Amino acid sequence: MYSGYITDVEGIKVGHSQSNEGMTGCTVVIYEEGATAGVDVRGSAPGTRETDLLNAEKMVNKIHAVLLSGGSAFGLDAAGGVMKFLEDKKIGFDVGVTKVPIVSGAVIFDLDIGDYSIRPNFNMGYLAAKNAKEEEKSQGNIGCGMGATVGKILGPEYSMKSGIGSASMNIGNLWVGAIIAVNSFGDVYDYETNSILAGAYDYENKKLLNSYEIMKEEKNSKDFSMKNTTIGVVATNGILSKSEANKVAQMAQNGLVRSINPIHTMYDGDTIFTMSTGKVKSDVNLIGTLSSEVVSRAITNAILSAKSYKNILSYKDLKKY
Secondary structure, X not given: OOOOOHHHOOOOEEEEEEEOOOOEEXXXXXXXXXXEEEEEEOOOOOOEEOOHHHOOOOOOOOEEEEEEEOOHHHHHHHHHHHHHHHHHOOOOEXXXXXXXXXXXXXXXXXXXXXXXXXXXXXXXXXHHHHHOEOOOOOOEOOHHHOOOEEOOOOOHHHOEXXXXXXXXXXXXXXXXXXXXXXXXXXXXXXXXXXXXXXXXXXXXXXXXXXXXXXXXXXXXXXXXXXXXXXXEEEEEEEOOOHHHHHHHHHHHHXXXXXXXXXXXXXOOOOEEEEEEEEEEOOOHHHHHHHHHHHHHHHHHHXXXXXXXXXXXXXXXXXXXX
């Protein structure tokens, strides 16, 4: 396991809520003062909320939370609960009559693992926001990681269990952290050793397969539209402009490239958000490069922390088979 967590960035809070029966949940990352934010949507099948306003030319300069949710497009409903919680605390963009919390978000597809009729909703989003704290360090089968799986090129019956993971790094007083829900079409590798950790698994012959090699053999004839996606948040105390925050989100996607293969396919909706608390002066290139590394570390932690669910094997139980 790699050390650190996104909440090592001072002021960042993380909260989770989930359903064991539905095997789904949501995770919220909150910065109450309002964070300068950016986003990079790299996959071709995204499910997102409030991403256009993160463009550099748009008016709103700060966001207050990012929602990471299961439930496919249904899960976007949880953002309403996050907004309600923040409004109750008088956090948001002041419009005179009230304060409007700016909550961006993205979702993963997990409807096929538990009870599909149970998905993150307003109440689950509210609870996740209520649970948010700076000391939160849970990983694996929690929040948005509850129903996450990887390696689905031959269908869900060949997939392995994944989850949500986090990591952080610092250079002096500059901190960069990430939290990533790993629900990829492709296989997941340890970015330092390039060894496969989890992915398509042949349960009959008890061996890991190679999705890229399967793809080259043109065996991937399944329908995977909107059924994958790796999403997450990079947070830093480095000072970033809105355009720089978007650049950091782009660079952070390199962490996905190092750790997941195939990645950014037509079947994925890979999305990374950046949140800057704006406390420490630093170089945007350094922040972006650190971001890509903490994303890779968080992805590894998501795999190492995950627990098996029914007949879907996790890395922890791989040696038993």
